[in-house]
Amino acid sequence: MKKTRYYPFERNRYFYGKLLTVRDFESEQKYFNDKRRLMNRLLHGTGVITGLQVIAVDDKSVSVEMGAAIDALGREIIIPSPVTLKLSMMQGFSNNEYAKNVYLCLAYDEKGKEPVHSVANAAVRSDEISEYNRMLESYKLFIREEAPDPSVFPIESIIEQTSVLYQDGHIRILQRTPRYVNPGQLFDVTFVIEKTLQAAKISFEFELVGQQLQAEHDAKVTFNEPQERQETEYEVTVKLRADSSSRGKATVGIRQDHAVLRIGDKQVSLSSARANEVMIMAGAVDKQWVDDFVNRSLEDSLDSPSDPCIYLARISLLQMGPTYMIEKVDQVPFNEYVYNASALHKLKSKDSSAPATPFSGSITARSSLRKIAGNQEPELNVTFNKDKGELNFDLGLPEVQSGDQVRTGVVEIPIASLNKFAASPFGRGGKSYVSAEIEHGLGRGSLFIYTGIEEINEDYISDILSSSERLYSGSTDVFKGSEHEPSGPDVKIGTVLYPQKGTFRIGVRLQQPTEATQINIRWWAFKKATESGAGSDDTVDISSLEAASGREEQA
Template identity: 45%
Template sequence: MKKARMFPFERNRYFYGKLLTVRDFESEQKYFNDKRRLLNRLLFGSGVLAGMQVVAVDDKTITVEMGVALDYLGREIVISAPVTLKLSMIDGFTNNEYKKNVYLYVAYDEKGREPVHSVGNSSVRGEETSEYNRFLESYRLYVKEEAPAPQSFEHDGLLEDIVTIYQDQDVRVTQRMPKFANPGEVLDVTLVVEKTLQAPRVSLSLAYTAEGFDPLGKDGNLVKFIEPGDKQDTEYRLSYSVKVQDLPGTTGKLTLNAGSVELLLGDNRVPIDHTVRHSIDIISEPVEERITKVWYERSLDQAVEGYADRDVCLAKIGLLQLGPTYMIEQVERVPFGEYIPNASLARRLSRSGKASALHRFYAEARAYDLEYGSKPELDVVYHPERNAFEFTLGIPKPQTIQDEMATGYVEVPLDPQAKQGPRFFSRGKRNYVTDEIVHGLGEGQVTVVVGLEEVPDSQAPVGSGGSKVYFGETDVFKDTEYEAELPNISFGTLIYPDKGSFRIGMKLAGSATGTSLRIRWWAFKKLPEGSRYPVADLRKAVDEAAAGSDNV
C-alpha cells in the first residue's frame, strides 16, 4: 500500500441468489478498512498513541514495550507483548561502523496464519496446495542508520522553514525558523546540532544578513555555539532572536552566505561553501489563521499520500565503539515527537488555564558583574513559546578591587655590598622609610598592619616549618624555642587617604645579619553601608541602558 488509494469507496450490494466469491469478501473487508484508515489519517495523524517505550536492557539489547500506534496511512500498529532483541539482530543494522546513531522504526505488517488445504486450487492445479486461513495484523521493527530529513515530518514542514547548514555521517547542523510572522513580532531562530557520541567537539560561529528583520542581542548578527565540555549529548539547541520589521505583505529573508559560517569539528575547520537562506512570509493576519488555512487548503492527495512511505520512529539509539564491537550508551524515545494526543485530554488542558496564559507575559531576570568603570548593559530576549521576556543586566563592580582587605610585602636589602637596589641600614643609618605603596582599596581611611616575615631556607628539609610573621618587638621571643633569626625592628605607617597609598617607616634596634628583610603588610578598609553601588545610581544606569537599547 505504497499508494494510499483508499477512495472512492465501493460497498458490496447483497441480493437473494447472489453468488459470493473471494472478490466479494475481500471487497467487504477493504471497504471498512480503507474508510477507517482514511479517517484515522485525517483526524488523528500518525504517531504513538500509548506505550511502545524503548528500553536498553544491556549494552547490546533493547526491549520494546507493548503499545499502539498509527502509521502514515492510518493503519493501526499493535505490539501485544514486550519484545526483547539484540540490536545487531534487527533488520537494517550493519556492522561496518559502530560509532553512530541508529533509528529504530516500527512498521505495519501482515503475516499469514493457519495454513489449510485448498480444495479449489488442488482441483485446478492437479496438486495439493495450501493457503493461509488468517492474516495476523502485526508489526515489523527495523533500523535506519541515516537520520530522517527534518523537512519530512508533516507538522514541522508546515510550521517551520528548515535548512541544512552541514551534514556528514557523524554531524548534522540545521537551522529552524517559523514560516509565518507578524510585523513587530520577535522570532526565535534555532540552531540544532545533532552528532554521534564519539564525534569531535563541535563549535560554530556565523554571521547572518537579514532583510525584513532586525537582529536582537548584544552581539548583533553574530551567533556562536560551543559544545559544552562536560556533557555527552547527541543533540544541542541554541536560539537567537530577531524582530520582524513593519513590512506586511512582503517576504523576509535571513541568509548565511558562503564563508560567513565557521564550523570546527575538534581542531579541524570544515569549509561551508554554499549559501543558506530562510524565506519567511510577513503577514497581517494572525499566524494561527494562516497555518490553519494552509492546512485545510492542501489537496486530498497531499493529505493522504504525502507521507505514505514513512513509518513511526520509536527511538534514537546512541552507540559507542569499543574496540571491535559496540555498546548502547543512550536511548532517546520518540526523538521527533511523533505522538498522537488524546483529544479529551487536550481539551481539558486548554480549559485548565494554559490557553488563557497565552495572553499573559512573564519576565525572567538575571544579573552579572562588569569591570569597574564600565557602562551598565541591558539585554532582552523574547521566548514566544512560553510568552516570556528574559532580562539580562550587567552591573559594574564597585570601586574596590575585590574586597575590603589587601596585602603585599616589601623586600628591604641589608647587605651594604649589594650590587642592586638602595643600601638600607648601612653606614650607621638605622632609620628607613619606603616609597609610596598603593594598597588598591581606593581613596579613604585605611588601617595598615605591618609585620616582619621570616621565610624558611629553600634548602631546609621538608617538615622543618613554614614561614612566620612577627608583629611588634621580636626580642620578646628571645631565649625561647620561637626566637626569631631576625633583627629587632620598630615600625610605623604614614597613610595618604586622598591618594589611596601609604609609606612604612622602620627603625633598627640592634645589629642585623643576612642580606634582606621581607616586610609583610595588610591594609583594611571599612566601607560605609551602601557605598558599593548606590541604589539611585543603579536605577539611573538601568534607565540609561534601557533608553539606549533596541531590544525593549
C-alpha cells in the same frame, strides 16, 4: 496494502441469487478498512498512541513495551506484549561501523496464519500447504541508520521551517525558523547540532544575513562543544526582530563565505546551506497555522511515504574495540504522538479557578532581555498585541561591576571498590578518591574554595530534632564520643584549582576502612571583585536571565 489513496469508495451490493466470489469478500473488507484508515489519517494523525517505550536491557539489546500506534497510511499497529531484540540481529543494522546513532523504527506488517490446503489448488502432492486461513495484522521493528529528512513531518512544516546546513555520517546541523511572525516581533532562530557520541568535537562561527530582519545584539552565532561533556544533541538560539514597518516574505540564513565550521582539527564548508523564509504578517500567527492546516488540499493531506514508519527511539552507540555498546536511548525523538480529543481538552483547558481578566481568552506573555551600557538606567518596555492576545516585556539591564561573588554546590564522590573480585566490599583506608572536573561558574582566575562533609540522616528522631542535615568542616575528631559524632568515614579533603579553565577538583583520602559507598562534599567558591581587575569576567552575570527570556506563560 501499499496504496496511499483510498478514494473513491466502492461497496459491495447484495441481491438474491448473486454469486459471491473471493473478489466480493475482499472488496467487503477493503471498503471498511479503507474508510477507517482514512479517518485515522485525517482526524487523528500519525504516531504513538500509548506505550511503546524503548528501554536498554543491556549493552547490546533493547526492549519495546506493549502499545499502539497509527502509521502514515492510517493503519493501526499493535504490539501486544513486550519484545526484546538484539540490535545487531535486526534488519537494517550494518556491522561495519559502530560509533553512530541508529533509529529504531516501527512499521505495519501483515503475515499469513493457519496454513491450510486449498481444494482448488492444482498441487502435485495432496498434503502440500498452499494457502493461509487468516491474515495477522502485525508489525515489524527495524533499524535505520540515517536521520529522516525534516520534510517527512508535514505538520511541523506548518509552524516552522527546518533546513539542513550540514550533514555527514556522524553530524547533522539544522536551522529552524518560524513560518510566521508579526511586525516588530522578537523570535528565535535555532541551530540544532545532532552528532554521535564518538564524533570529533564541533565548533562553528556563523554570520546571520537576512532581509527585513534585524539581530537584537550580534549577528554572529558561535558554538564550541564543551570538552568535558558528551551529548548527542545541542541547541544554539539567536534572537532576531522582524522589521516593524514591513510585510511579506523575509529571509534569514548564514553568510556562506564567512561561515567557519570545524570538526575536530578539520575545517569543512557549508556548500548546501540555504536561507529560510519567514512571512511577516499583521494577523494572529496561531490563526494562520490553523488556516494553513484546514486549507490543505486532499492530495497534500493524504500524501505519505510509500513505506512509512514511526521513529520510536534514537539509540546512541559507543564503539568498544571490535564491538559496540548502547550508551543512550532517546524516546520518540521526533515527537510523533497521537493525542485523543479528551486528552487535548484537559491539557489545553483553562484553569477555572484563575482570576478573571479584562481580556477575553488567554494572554501570552513573552519576555526578552538585552544588555545596555553601564552608565544607562534600566529600561522596561511593555507592549500589548490585541489581535494575538500577547504581552511583550522588553527589559534592558546595564552591565555593572559586582562585589564579591559566591557559588556553591555538592559533589558525590564514590568510594566503593571498583574491583568486583575484591575480598572486601568496603572502601580501603589510606586510599584516595578524586572527583571529576567541577565548573564553579565564576569565570577564569584565582579564587578561594572551602569544603565540608555533608551528612543527611533520614531517621525519624533526627527529623524531629531538625538535625537530619549536618555539615562538618575542619577536624571532626572534636566530636568523637559525643552525640554530635559524624556517622560517615574519617577523611581528609583537598582541592586542586585550574584557573585558566574555570574548574577544580576535590579529592578525599580515607583514614580507615568504611562501609560507605560515597561521600558528599559541599563546596563554596569565593571570588573577590578586586581580584578580577578591569576588563575581567567579574560582571553581573545575566546569562541565566537571558536563557529564561522568551518564555511564554498563559494568564
